[in-house]
Amino acid sequence: MTLDRFYPIFDSADWLRRMLPLGVKLVQLRIKEAAPEILRHEIALSRDLCRQHGAVLVVNDHWQAALDMGCDWIHLGQEDLDVADLPAIRKAGLRLGVSTHDDDELERVLSMAPDYVALGPVYPTILKKMKWHQQGLPKVTEWKARVGDTPLVGIGGMSVERAPGVFDAGADIVSVVTDITLNADPEARVRAWLAVTR
Ligand SMILES: Cc1ncc(COP(=O)(O)OP(=O)(O)O)c(N)n1
Ligand SMILES: Cc1nc(C(=O)O)sc1CCOP(=O)(O)O
Numbered sequence: 118m119t120l121d122r123f124y125p126i127f128d129s130a131d132w133l134r135r136m137l138p139l140g141v142k143l144v145q146l147r148i149k150e151a152a153p154e155i156l157r158h159e160i161a162l163s164r165d166l167c168r169q170h171g172a173v174l175v176v177n178d179h180w181q182a183a184l185d186m187g188c189d190w191i192h193l194g195q196e197d198l199d200v201a202d203l204p205a206i207r208k209a210g211l212r213l214g215v216s217t218h219d220d221d222e223l224e225r226v227l228s229m230a231p232d233y234v235a236l237g238p239v240y241p242t243i244l245k246k247m248k249w250h251q252q253g254l255p256k257v258t259e260w261k262a263r264v265g266d267t268p269l270v271g272i273g274g275m276s277v278e279r280a281p282g283v284f285d286a287g288a289d290i291v292s293v294v295t296d297i298t299l300n301a302d303p304e305a306r307v308r309a310w311l312a313v314t315r
């Protein structure tokens with residue numbers, strides 16, 4: 118399966134309801150804090166919306182809920198991987214995307230045969246505090262050489278203007294949050310992303 122090159126991340130099904138009709142085909146639901154029943158409701162809505170629009174939904178962090186609710190993809194970071202039941206995830210046929218930030222993390226995930234590897238933050242991000250400032254484009258090129266045929270996702274500080282350079286450096290997919298969600302016109306920004314990634 119070939120994943121779309123544009124991979125926006127949103128924190129609610131409402132965002133997906135707005136953005137999927139524009140042509141988004143790969144999207145992550147990233148909810149960091151919610152009561153379990155709200156979380157499951159948001160995942161169910163997002164799953165159904167993505168099915169209606171022929172889009173791939175990736176559920177961040179909440180692998181058990183994703184598995185229970187018949188979702189197809191999850192994204193796990195290094196700390197998530199420490200506690201996740203990978204055999205159960207694989208047995209259920211869930212596809213797995215993983216975060217990496219340094220050599221040790223990359224070595225660790227390569228042994229898990231992930232369905233994509235994310236490298237970040239390529240540029241500085243304002244979304245969350247991280248111990249890595251920015252990896253830079255040469256690291257994208259290095260990572261692509263190391264992951265081979267596994268799709269490489271570039272994340273962190275992405276913008277429409279930066280995307281072509283990140284693809285040229287070797288990323289297969291670019292993932293983005295605040296360039297869209299903090300934009301005065303998120304729909305127009307998503308259209309610009311679609312134009313630059315298709
Ligand atoms: C595509 C993509 N890449 C990286 C991350 C970050 O995952 P993680 O390190 O687990 O941090 P949180 O997003 O859970 O705060 C991601 N979600 N998606
Ligand atoms: C969620 C996330 N993970 C990252 C990583 O490097 O693992 S960077 C990041 C935030 C991306 O948001 P923005 O596009 O607003 O910079």
Ligand SMILES: [Mg+2]
Nearest residue numbers: 178193194197
């Ligand atoms: Mg996580």
